[in-house]
Amino acid sequence: MTPTAEQPQGSSGLSGKNPIDSVTVMNELVLPNDTNVLNNLMGGRLLHWMDICAAITAQKHSSRTVVTASVDNVSFQRGIRLGNLVTLTARVTRAFHTSMEVHLEVWAENIPARERFRCNEAYFTFVAVDHSGHPIQVPELIPQNESEQKLFDEALKRRQLRLVLAGRMKPSEANELKTLFI
Numbered sequence: 001m002t003p004t005a006e007q008p009q010g011s012s013g014l015s016g017k018n019p020i021d022s023v024t025v026m027n028e029l030v031l032p033n034d035t036n037v038l039n040n041l042m043g044g045r046l047l048h049w050m051d052i053c054a055a056i057t058a059q060k061h062s063s064r065t066v067v068t069a070s071v072d073n074v075s076f077q078r079g080i081r082l083g084n085l086v087t088l089t090a091r092v093t094r095a096f097h098t099s100m101e102v103h104l105e106v107w108a109e110n111i112p113a114r115e116r117f118r119c120n121e122a123y124f125t126f127v128a129v130d131h132s133g134h135p136i137q138v139p140e141l142i143p144q145n146e147s148e149q150k151l152f153d154e155a156l157k158r159r160q161l162r163l164v165l166a167g168r169m170k171p172s173e174a175n176e177l178k179t180l181f182i
């Protein structure tokens with residue numbers, strides 16, 4: 001993927017980056033070792049691939065080592081069969097101070113049957129860390145179109161919800177989240 005031009009520096013002092021510059025597409029073929037006794041892809045294996053794909057994206061955005069801070073709820077809507085091709089696409093939706101939200105989308109394809117279907121999606125949060133494992137500031141994300149702007153705007157509510165659930169934010173402080181209920 002060709003990187004777009006660097007953006008002007010944001011308030012962090014780091015140059016802002018475009019979402020497209022860190023988009024990651026990963027392909028995996030479902031082999032016998034990846035399946036359960038029903039010949040379906042195991043959920044844990046899919047989560048592993050999702051974590052890797054999303055982490056690569058966060059690393060590309062931050063140019064740092066990243067750790068997974070949280071994974072929002074994941075539901076498996078349809079089984080993925082032995083022999084299917086699994087395509088995972090990850091993009092950063094918003095960068096905060098040291099953390100980044102990454103949206104993951106998973107598609108499966110039965111190539112001989114020419115059948116392709118969307119399996120699931122999830123939001124991951126990664127934190128950029130320095131050599132000692134301490135959180136470190138990341139560049140801003142600058143949305144470039146309407147759908148990127150929508151993901152960016154809504155990311156604040158998702159962040160507040162996960163921080164409230166993790167006991168890291170008081171519900172009374174989650175102002176944007178509250179607008180969903182009142």
Ligand SMILES: CC(C)(COP(=O)(O)OP(=O)(O)OC[C@H]1O[C@@H](n2cnc3c(N)ncnc32)[C@H](O)[C@@H]1OP(=O)(O)O)[C@@H](O)C(=O)NCCC(=O)NCCS
Pocket residue numbers: 067068069070096097098099100125127129133135162163166168
């Ligand atoms: C994630 C981690 C670096 C946060 O460290 P910390 O000392 O709590 O740091 P802070 O309180 O300064 O938080 C740093 C950032 O993490 C975010 N964060 C922390 N816990 C979070 C959670 N459960 N969900 C979402 N974001 C979280 C904070 O909101 C903050 O983001 P911001 O800087 O953009 O505002 C630390 O908890 C860690 O190393 N966890 C283990 C990571 C790991 O091993 N992952 C693999 C799982 S097996």
